[in-house]
Amino acid sequence: MNYLSKAVLAASIAVAAPVAQAQDAEEASYILATASTGGTYYPVGVALSTLVKVKLEPSQSIGMSAISSAGSGENVRLIREGEAQFGILQGLFGYYAATGTGPVSEPQEHLRSVTMLWQNVEQFVIASDAVNTGTMTDMVALTGEAVALGAQNSGTIGSNGALMAGLGVDINEDYELVYGGYGPSAEALQNGQVKAISTPAGVPTGAISQLMASAGDGVKMLNWTAEELAAADAGRELWTPYLIPAGTYPGQIEDINTIAQPNFLATHADLPEENVYQITKTIYENLPFLQAIHPATKAMSLEAAIAGLPVPLHPGAARFYQEQGIEIPARLIAN
Numbered sequence: 001m002n003y004l005s006k007a008v009l010a011a012s013i014a015v016a017a018p019v020a021q022a023q024d025a026e027e028a029s030y031i032l033a034t035a036s037t038g039g040t041y042y043p044v045g046v047a048l049s050t051l052v053k054v055k056l057e058p059s060q061s062i063g064m065s066a067i068s069s070a071g072s073g074e075n076v077r078l079i080r081e082g083e084a085q086f087g088i089l090q091g092l093f094g095y096y097a098a099t100g101t102g103p104v105s106e107p108q109e110h111l112r113s114v115t116m117l118w119q120n121v122e123q124f125v126i127a128s129d130a131v132n133t134g135t136m137t138d139m140v141a142l143t144g145e146a147v148a149l150g151a152q153n154s155g156t157i158g159s160n161g162a163l164m165a166g167l168g169v170d171i172n173e174d175y176e177l178v179y180g181g182y183g184p185s186a187e188a189l190q191n192g193q194v195k196a197i198s199t200p201a202g203v204p205t206g207a208i209s210q211l212m213a214s215a216g217d218g219v220k221m222l223n224w225t226a227e228e229l230a231a232a233d234a235g236r237e238l239w240t241p242y243l244i245p246a247g248t249y250p251g252q253i254e255d256i257n258t259i260a261q262p263n264f265l266a267t268h269a270d271l272p273e274e275n276v277y278q279i280t281k282t283i284y285e286n287l288p289f290l291q292a293i294h295p296a297t298k299a300m301s302l303e304a305a306i307a308g309l310p311v312p313l314h315p316g317a318a319r320f321y322q323e324q325g326i327e328i329p330a331r332l333i334a335n
Contacts (some may be wrong), residue, residue, distance in 0.1 A: 026059035026272045032081070033084040035071035036151060036181030041088045041263070042068055042201035044117065047293040048283070051094070055282045062275055069112070072155025073103060078171050079268050080108060090120055090155040091238050091262040092162060094310030103158055110269045112281055112314035112334060115305050118202045118296040119260035121242050122163065124222045125189065125208065126196040131220050136228045140167050143174040146194040148185035156182075157259070160198045163239075182207035190215045200261075202296020204248055211248040221249075223257045238308075262308045269314065269334065276316025284320070295311035306332060 016326070030052075032044035045066035050072070052064040056250060067084070068076055075087030076097050079281045089097070099108035124139050134139050150156030157179075161171045178194050185197040187208040199205055211219060224232075224241075242260035245268060246253055259324070267276060281289070284305070292299040302324055306313065312334040321328060 004060060010319070011267040016082055021147075022233055025056075025060040025062055025274045025278050028272075028275055029063040029065070030086055031084040031311040032064055032066045032079075033069045033075040033087040033154070034066055034299060035069055035076045035088070035154065037068050037207075038181050038183030038186070039156075039199065039207060040118070040120075040294060041071065042293050043206075044202070044290070045088055045295060047150075047297070049291045051282060051286055051289055054281060055286065056278055060275075060278055062278060064279075065297045069185050070151045070154040073158055075123075075155070075266070076104060076108060076111070079111065081268060082268075085271060086114070086265060086267045088117065089263065089264055089266045090159055091189045091308060091310055092159045092236070093155045094159075094264060094266065095159045095236065095238065098311045102162070103153075108311075112267050112269050112286075113306075113309040113311050113332070114265040114267055114276060114302070114314055114317045116309060117263045117265055118244060118299045120159075120263045121203045121205075121207060121260045122159075122198065122200050122224070122258050122297065123203075123208055124196065124198045124258075125186075125219050125327070126160040126222060127189065127192070127212065128218050128220050130195055133225050134165060134220065135225055136232075139164075139196060139222060140169055141194050143169060144176070145194065146178050147171075147196040147198075148178045148180055148188050148194045149198050150179070150185075152179045156198070156200055159200060162234075166234045166285040167228065168196055181209075185210040192304065201225065202263075202307075203244055204295070211251065216251055221252075221258070223254050224259050229259050234261070264309055266311065267314055271314065271316070273314070273316040273319065278316075279317050280320040284324075304327070 014186035022140040049066040056062040058228035072090045078084035091168040096102040096104040097108040182199045188194045189197045238261045239259045244256040315330045
């Protein structure tokens with residue numbers, strides 16, 4: 001894939017002496033579930049899996065392949081049923097999985113965190129002829145219209161449903177939902193098949209860049225007010241303000257004040273501790289490799305690795321962070 005040609009393998013960071021006796025890694029070929037190819041999950045997943053193949057397959061016989069999926073909701077199921085061993089999840093779906101709430105019917109006690117990845121930036125884009133205030137009030141006003149808020153059973157449509165519920169909108173009752181990934185959704189907006197889309201992802205998002213370049217003044221990304229953020233978050237403490245600087249997208253001449261939630265790498269508790277340790281260590285020894293492939297990962301750092309994680313750490317990841325001197329709160333220690 002052409003974006004992989006930009007990747008640069010980088011020097012490793014120093015590692016402290018182990019706090020536990022290292023074990024031999026077990027030979028394995030893992031599946032990493034991502035999301036639709038038009039967003040950020042997929043290219044970052046490809047970068048992660050490529051990093052594992054390059055660094056760990058020759059020496060440790062640990063391989064990994066990224067697959068596209070419907071996103072966080074499906075990834076929870078794929079990990080639970082053993083069809084994938086790793087998955088990229090929205091913070092909200094991690095919260096649902098940990099608590100057995102929302103679309104997750106019971107707590108997913110096997111689910112473990114590996115690392116925080118990047119912030120998922122909420123990007124609500126609507127047709128310019130529907131713009132009045134330029135804020136999410138305009139999105140609320142589109143009740144009865146066709147909108148694209150994600151693929152069926154995806155994390156995208158789940159988080160959009162939660163956000164809009166906080167603003168007083170039931171997306172299933174108040175909108176005519178058109179299901180699809182980010183690329184098809186952007187095309188539907190450009191073609192006039194829908195009045196609005198939402199593509200939560202790392203910035204810049206490929207599908208939005210293409211839409212802004214093609215549609216020009218025909219579409220507008222909405223701002224969020226502080227009051228709208230508070231209402232949509234509904235006390236979960238997941239979403240925070242996020243600024244998309246002017247010039248991030250084609251034709252974007254002003255800053256956009258939106259909101260964001262975290263994304264994280266998840267796995268199953270049953271995976272061997274040493275394998276997850278080696279994967280976590282490899283990620284943090286080669287951050288420039290990931291950052292050269294997708295700018296969303298520039299937010300990654302060892303200092304922020306466990307910030308906001310909604311489910312306990314896998315013991316392999318926890319061991320690596322302890323070696324680095326990171327204090328792990330009790331809520332992230334697996335029982």
